[in-house]
Amino acid sequence: MTDTAPTTLLLVDDERSLREPLAEYLTGQGFAVREAESAAAARTVLGSDTPDLVLLDIMMPGEDGLSLCRHLVETKKLPVILLTAKGEAMDRIIGLEIGADDYVTKPFEPRELVARIRSVLRRSEREPVLPAEDQLYHFEGWTLDPLKRRLTDPDGTLVPISTAEFRMLRAFCDHPRRVLDRDQLLDMVQGREAQLFDRAVDNQVSRLRRKIEADSRNPHFIQTVRGGGYRFGAEVTRAGQQ
Amino acid sequence: MKRLLPKSLLGQVTLAIAVTLFLVQGINAYLAWTIEKDRVETGLVNTLSLRLVAMGRIADMDDGELVVDLTPQLENAERRRFRPHSERRGPPGARRPRRAFAGTDFARADTFLTLDGDRRLPALEERLGETLRNNGRDFADIRIVEREVSNDPVAQRFLERLARRRGMTPADLPEKIAVAGISSGEGWEIVRAPIYRPHEHFGPLFPLLRAAMLTGLLVIVLWLVLRRITGPLAQLTERTQRFSENPAAVGQVEPRGPEDVRVLIEAHNEMEARIGAMLDEKDVMLGAIGHDLKTPLAALRVRIENLEGDAEAKAKMAEIIAETSRTLDDILMLARVGRHDVEFEVVDLSALAATLVEEFEDLGKPVTLGTTERRKRGIQVTWLKRALRNLIENAIRYGGSARLSVTSENRAAILAVEDDGPGIAPELIDTIAEPFARGEASRNRATGGAGLGLAIARAVAEQHGGRLVLENREEGGLRAEIRLPL
Numbered sequence: 001m002t003d004t005a006p007t008t009l010l011l012v013d014d015e016r017s018l019r020e021p022l023a024e025y026l027t028g029q030g031f032a033v034r035e036a037e038s039a040a041a042a043r044t045v046l047g048s049d050t051p052d053l054v055l056l057d058i059m060m061p062g063e064d065g066l067s068l069c070r071h072l073v074e075t076k077k078l079p080v081i082l083l084t085a086k087g088e089a090m091d092r093i094i095g096l097e098i099g100a101d102d103y104v105t106k107p108f109e110p111r112e113l114v115a116r117i118r119s120v121l122r123r124s125e126r127e128p129v130l131p132a133e134d135q136l137y138h139f140e141g142w143t144l145d146p147l148k149r150r151l152t153d154p155d156g157t158l159v160p161i162s163t164a165e166f167r168m169l170r171a172f173c174d175h176p177r178r179v180l181d182r183d184q185l186l187d188m189v190q191g192r193e194a195q196l197f198d199r200a201v202d203n204q205v206s207r208l209r210r211k212i213e214a215d216s217r218n219p220h221f222i223q224t225v226r227g228g229g230y231r232f233g234a235e236v237t238r239a240g241q242q
Numbered sequence: 243m244k245r246l247l248p249k250s251l252l253g254q255v256t257l258a259i260a261v262t263l264f265l266v267q268g269i270n271a272y273l274a275w276t277i278e279k280d281r282v283e284t285g286l287v288n289t290l291s292l293r294l295v296a297m298g299r300i301a302d303m304d305d306g307e308l309v310v311d312l313t314p315q316l317e318n319a320e321r322r323r324f325r326p327h328s329e330r331r332g333p334p335g336a337r338r339p340r341r342a343f344a345g346t347d348f349a350r351a352d353t354f355l356t357l358d359g360d361r362r363l364p365a366l367e368e369r370l371g372e373t374l375r376n377n378g379r380d381f382a383d384i385r386i387v388e389r390e391v392s393n394d395p396v397a398q399r400f401l402e403r404l405a406r407r408r409g410m411t412p413a414d415l416p417e418k419i420a421v422a423g424i425s426s427g428e429g430w431e432i433v434r435a436p437i438y439r440p441h442e443h444f445g446p447l448f449p450l451l452r453a454a455m456l457t458g459l460l461v462i463v464l465w466l467v468l469r470r471i472t473g474p475l476a477q478l479t480e481r482t483q484r485f486s487e488n489p490a491a492v493g494q495v496e497p498r499g500p501e502d503v504r505v506l507i508e509a510h511n512e513m514e515a516r517i518g519a520m521l522d523e524k525d526v527m528l529g530a531i532g533h534d535l536k537t538p539l540a541a542l543r544v545r546i547e548n549l550e551g552d553a554e555a556k557a558k559m560a561e562i563i564a565e566t567s568r569t570l571d572d573i574l575m576l577a578r579v580g581r582h583d584v585e586f587e588v589v590d591l592s593a594l595a596a597t598l599v600e601e602f603e604d605l606g607k608p609v610t611l612g613t614t615e616r617r618k619r620g621i622q623v624t625w626l627k628r629a630l631r632n633l634i635e636n637a638i639r640y641g642g643s644a645r646l647s648v649t650s651e652n653r654a655a656i657l658a659v660e661d662d663g664p665g666i667a668p669e670l671i672d673t674i675a676e677p678f679a680r681g682e683a684s685r686n687r688a689t690g691g692a693g694l695g696l697a698i699a700r701a702v703a704e705q706h707g708g709r710l711v712l713e714n715r716e717e718g719g720l721r722a723e724i725r726l727p728l
Contacts (some may be wrong), residue, residue: 018541059533082326085533086715107540107567110547157618159593160627162600165335207600211593 006032007121012042012068013057013083022055022110027115039063041140042163046076052069053121055113056100066098073099079124081116084110135171139221143210152159164189165208168201172222172232181229205230216224256464260457278444286435287366290386291373292421293433297348297381349432354423357394360387363420371424381424388418388437390620391634404436432522474499478507479677491518502504515683528574535570539563541605572694574676579625579701586620586706591655592648594623596628599646602638609634612647617655621706626724632658633722637661641719650728654708657724665714677701677702699724 013019018039023033034051036042039062042054046101055074058065065082072078082103101120104113137144139156149166151159161169171188173181182201189204206211209216223231249252363386371384391397397419405415416436423432443449473493481495494514497507543563546556592614602609616714632645639645651657666674677697699722700710708726715721 015537015541021541021544021548025544028548032472049396050317056420059479085536103610106536106561110544153590155618156588158587158589158623158624161593162596162597165597165600205597210596211590 004223006030007053007117008032008034008051009035009117010036010041010045010049010051010054012036012054012060012065014038014060015057020102025110026114031117039065039068039071042068046072050076051078053079053081055081055083055117058082069100070098079120081113081120091234102166114183135238136240137170137172137238139176139235139236144169144173159211159228161208161211165211168204168208169212172230173236176232176234176236179225179228179231250472252465252468253473254460255468259464260461263460264453264457265450267453270455271444274449275440275444275446278440282438282440282441284367285370286420286437287369289435290370290420290433291377291379292350293435294370294374294422294424294431297378297431297433328581338370351423351430351432354385354425354430357389358700359393360389360421360660362387366420374424379424380426382427383425386420386421386422389421391415391417391419391436394419394434397436400434401436402706435618445721448499461704471503474507476502478510482510485514485517487523489514491515497581519578522541524577532570536567539567540571569694572698575625575628576694576698576701579705581700584622584625584705586622588618589623589626591617591619591621593659594621594627595630595646595648595657598627598634601631602634607638609638609641610643611643612645612658612660614648615650617648617650617728619655619728621726622702625702626657626706629699629724630659631698631722633659636695636722637663637720640664653728655726655728657726659716660719662717662719665718665720668714671712671714674712696722 005031009026011019011023011026011033012024013036014037016107019035019037023035024074025169027031034045034049038060042056050126056065056069056072065084069080069082072080080100081104082100085106086105092218101124102116135146137146143152144150144166146153149163152168168185168217169190171185174188184203189201206216207221209219209222212221213219220233221232223233225231244316245495248257265283271511327615352702366386367384371381376385389397390713401413401419404410416438418437419434421432423430423435425431433535437444453663474497484493484588491514494511495507497504497511499507543560546559546563549556595614596611599609599611634646636643638661639661641663643661645660647656647658647660648657675696678693696712703710703724703726706724706726708724711723711725713723
């Protein structure tokens with residue numbers, strides 16, 4: 001983010017009763033907001049203007065939000081946050097699969113929306129080219145799907161992990177057989193909601209071990225390096241889906 | 243015995259009709275058999291009485307000579323009645339009377355000699371006695387025995403001659419003869435007559451075979467006819483079961499079979515279509531409720547932020563909106579759990595429990611992980627998580643803390659949440675999981691929620707083929723279990 005020009009947002013929602021106060025609120029938070037009441041109107045705006053981020057309602061008459069989202073991500077490479085009335089996991093997967101950066105469910109905390117906008121912008125600034133999200137990680141029969149954030153064991157059984165654990169495991173998979181100290185791990189794992197400390201890193205590691213190690217007292221995958229940090233002790237391969 | 247009886251319509255109807263037919267056939271055969279037996283007996287009684295009457299007449303006339311002469315004629319006279327006219331020329335027996343019959347089936351004796359293996363026939367004695375009296379033949383004692391031909395050389399010779407004359411094979415000859423005697427006090431007059439077997443059409447074996455064949459034929463025909471009914475019915479049953487598991491439009495049964503069944507299938511299909519339409523409508527409605535109510539809530543929530551003024555009042559308004567939204571989510575959730583087009587996936591339940599506990603730990607809530615066995619099962623992750631979250635939140639709210647454990651027992655995985663609170667009053671424990679039920683009337687919305695938490699947990703457990711079990715622990719506190727069959 002720069003201090004010189006305000007961040008510009010495009011807010012697309014057919015409900016005027018929500019769109020107008022939200023635009024007002026976001027303007028109050030220091031953003032420059034443009035509004036569109038339909039996907040068609042949004043395309044017109046995008047023809048002449050390129051916002052830093054798009055806030056997109058999913059359920060709209062005419063072309064719906066998901067379709068516009070696909071267009072935005074594929075052709076404009078714009079970060080998108082979806083506004084949705086449904087909180088079901090299905091929507092989240094669909095939303096994220098077509099490339100939305102995040103989503104909030106209505107009714108959302110306006111402050112949380114702002115926090116997410118900033119988080120998405122920070123991420124897209126830091127990593128302008130996203131790593132290939134559709135590549136699966138494989139290690140010793142286990143599979144980590146970075147897109148759906150799913151970990152499955154050698155039997156194909158889903159092993160539920162939290163977002164923080166997912167990020168940590170992904171960091172390990174990105175740097176197999178290398179020693180990562182706590183600061184490096186913190187840096188790689190830090191997400192929008194995770195304010196991790198050294199102790200918290202250890203905590204996450206022990207949680208992750210509980211789920212993937214056969215014997216968490218004698219870890220095979222995540223090894224502790226004396227005085228240094230942790231090391232992922234397995235070979236990791238990556239392969240495309242489908 | 244009951245296990246052997248057929249349970250299907252096809253089997254029961256076929257069995258009932260087969261048994262009835264067999265019984266009717268049996269009764270018919272029995273009646274025919276008794277009539278035939280009676281006919282044979284009458285023939286026998288007539289033959290015997292004729293001979294005895296004749297013997298009496300001859301005795302009245304004079305001594306022995308004529309006895310010998312008349313006998314064959316008697317025999318022939320009897321035969322003549324059954325033979326066509328053309329054959330009634332010159333009784334052959336008359337030409338060789340003495341050689342043929344002297345001392346054979348007419349005899350006088352001092353005693354009525356019975357052999358081993360003879361069987362007395364008291365019923366026949368009575369009948370013969372009556373016939374004799376009707377014909378003016380009186381006697382003091384009467385006796386009839388049945389005897390094997392092989393035991394009686396006299397009878398054998400007699401029958402062999404009979405066979406020769408009638409062109410019969412030895413197999414056609416009777417195996418038994420009747421020996422009848424009457425006594426007037428001094429000596430017996432004794433005659434013999436062959437006992438013919440009843441015609442084989444009336445014998446025990448033939449009617450049985452005929453009944454069995456008829457029954458078999460009927461069963462085959464019935465089977466073919468009934469299958470036209472039961473086939474479509476079986477299909478309809480299977481379809482109904484599948485529909486109740488997953489109300490999908492595809493795979494409807496095609497109406498066929500007799501008209502009654504066809505109409506039933508048509509009516510069923512119509513009902514399915516209506517149920518399908520109602521379910522679709524429900525989904526559309528739920529979606530609309532979700533969208534149309536949440537968008538204005540979102541608008542209100544944003545407007546609160548835009549308001550100038552009292553921060554406390556704004557926080558209160560925000561809390562009301564948040565609570566309304568949670569209730570709305572609960573209602574939508576409860577309405578959606580009944581659906582069956584859900585994809586289950588095999589999940590490590592211990593990892594699921596650990597993740598849930600971590601979630602609460604990260605929020606600083608007093609939730610701990612107890613024993614966990616590594617159990618895998620197909621579940622709908624989002625819903626089961628939601629159910630467990632509800633149980634944990636209840637435990638924290640009413641019991642101060644929560645312990646989550648994963649164990650197994652009797653081929654069921656048990657996900658249990660325990661607390662150290664006051665538990666649930668025993669009279670409420672059965673109804674507490676009803677939608678909108680709450681433990682205490684005094685409990686207000688601020689602590690009680692909408693009363694859907696347990697209802698959702700129960701619905702999710704049932705949707706997974708399991709159940710929700712609530713019990714007060716002996717040590718105090720509540721134990722809420724979701725039991726899922728493995």
